[in-house]
Amino acid sequence: MANPTGRGSGVASPGRRSMAAAARAAAKRTERVGPGTGMPVGVAERGTDVSTGPVAVPDVVTVERPDRVERAAVPLEAPDDADQGRRPEEQHAGPVLQAGEPVAGAARARRRGRFCVALAVLVTAMLAAAAVLGWKYVDGRRTDAARVQALAAAQQAAPSVLSYDYRRLERDFAAARGHLTGSFRDEYGRTTKAVVAPTAAKYHGVVKATVVKPPAGGAPAASVVSASADKAVVLLFVNQVTTSTQVTGPRVDLNRVRMTMTRTSDGWKVSAVDAL
Template sequence: MANPTSRTRGAGSPARRTLTAAARAAAKRTASKRAERVTGDPAAPSRKEAAAKKTPRRPEGQESGPTLVIEVPDGWDDPPEPSLDSFDEDEPEGKGKEDGNGDGDGDGSETRSDGGAGSGSGGRRSRGRLLTAILTVLLIAGLVAVAVLGWQYREGQRAEQAREQALTAARKAAPVVLSYDYRHLDRDFTAARAHLTGNFRDEYGKTTKTVVGPTARKYEGVVKATVVEPAAGGTPAASVVSASPDKAVVLLFVNQVTKSTQVSGPRVDLNRVRMTLDHTSEGWKVSAVDAL
């Protein structure tokens, strides 16, 4: 005779299957009520039901272990399912910026276009500054050149004017400075000093007082100097060696006729005289005389 107790305890006994089914039904009802309290939807399936659906049922012939009923704690809420909005929010920041208007390529090209325009504007500004600097340098160089040329022109005009004035002064001064007459020496020496300037004026005064004057009185000397004139007439022979607005050197051909008790008749000396003249507040004056 078979043991009923062992049959009842077997895995496939009807009594055990009934208890297991009852426990599952009770767990489903409990989970359904809690889901209704949380979500307000009595038809919302519980986590346990979802797990039961996913778990494959064992064949009835296999032995099953004890059933573990897990009660869902109060306030439990299933995690929200992912949606398309969440994926949009998680997109890379760079891509979102590129696709701000729904077309990433369009915005990118606009950005590059703006950069190109900025570079073009900067390049035009740089070229404009460079052109302005070049024009400024050329303008300054032109002004300097004009100033230098103007100064040279004025100096040339002054030098030419100095040549004419110094040459005229030398022609007038030579006969007076190189002539004298023992009968009126003081008058002649005074007239000569009026054409002189600087140290040469002082030296002339000492020489005429100590040497020339006494000798002329002793021998009754008379010297008459003239600037040589061409035989056919014209300007006396004199030329400017060098000239500046303040100084000039003139070369003259001077004839001196000397009479005295020491000679039987007039003596003619043909001399070349180099005369240096300085421009003073009183005009051109002789500052040196050298016989060549």
Template sequence: MANLTGRGPGVTSPGRRSMAAAARAAAKRTATGVVEPEKPRLEAPDDASQGRQPDDQQAGPVLYADGAVAGAVAGAAGGAAGGAAGGRRRGAVSAVLAVLVVAGLVAVAVFGSAYLDGRQADTARVRALAAARKAAPVVLSYDYRRLEKDFATARGHLTGSFRDEYRRTTTAVVAPTAKKYQGVVRATVVKPPGGGVPAASVVSASPDRAVVLLFVNQVTRSTQIAGDRVDLNRVRMTLTLTSEGWKVSAVDAL
């Protein structure tokens, strides 16, 4: 019999299901004479009649949902990565700023220290030069008639080991010779012919030490020489800053 429904084999149309049910009921009536009501058959609902998508199409939303979740996860990961990168950039900027601040403070400290040392060195030059000009005539002069007083006054301008050396030398050598030959020595720092500042200059200076060069004339009288003898000397004095001011710590004749 020709397929009037246009469906493929194995597919039963609603009309044919009704005809089959009627045939079965008629056969049963023939066999038993009792007519039983036709029990409705439970057929699987047609996907199309329920407005549902076939199973092979229901995976789509799941995939879309998975994609959305994956996108959300990727977005969150990207945001976290971006936040971490931003945090690293902020940390790097903060580190650079900290280094710059520290470098600035170090520079200020160095320049401030250098400026202070320069100011102190300038002060040392002025005061050490004045101390040397005052000390030279006293340390390099003596009179046999008052040796103890002259030597004691001279020691007041000295410091350290040089003071001890001066005491030993004047006691053991200078005093006996001066007394024997009635020696008298007068030392002066040379002044320009027209007057002015004595000839002395600072060779080097630091806050607590200075070296001064002086031009000193010494006039000597004794029983060993006729008249006065004048010696033109260049003297280098080293001065050290002590609790009592600038004191002579070395004397060298050049």
């Protein structure tokens, strides 16, 4: 019968021999692992007994690549000012404006521009209004003066233009033409020469015209119908007393005469006569 202990003979049991073989295999595998694989060389030697449990992880595992170590050795310096901390495109972007400044400045510029335009329009309108008012004032003054002057000229011209005496026709007609102007002056000359002069000479005609005056005295019956600075229309009440060989005694004609008066370089002249 075999000795059950067998320790003195140095023969290990089959189970212990299997565990030893596994440990030797693990040690060989550890020796074949090189740098960069994540497992350090000789880890089996620094661990606990491979026969009693798993291989222990070493306290410090340091596997460094030369290029990474060199880059890590360069210290990162913090930017010493705001410009170094910017990106390259930001460093040359110019000064940073405060929020709202461009918009507010543009708004103020637009308001100033609108104010200047409005002020210019207002000033122009005021100047135009002043010019118009000034022109109207001057024209009104001239029109008022024209009314007075044209009325006086018409009252003076009417008796001469509407009167004649067969004994002095040439003198009377010449005096009348002195109050006339324009085409009416030429028309008057043709009419008096062709019609009035022969008839007056044949029948000894005498016509005397006067502007009517009130019986109690006062201004003559004449008024300005319309007037401008250079032209006026005057209405006159004129009495004509006619004597000739064709009538018995004097004949009185009550006429309304409208005279158009025009300003000329020689004063106010008659440019038209209409019997109403």
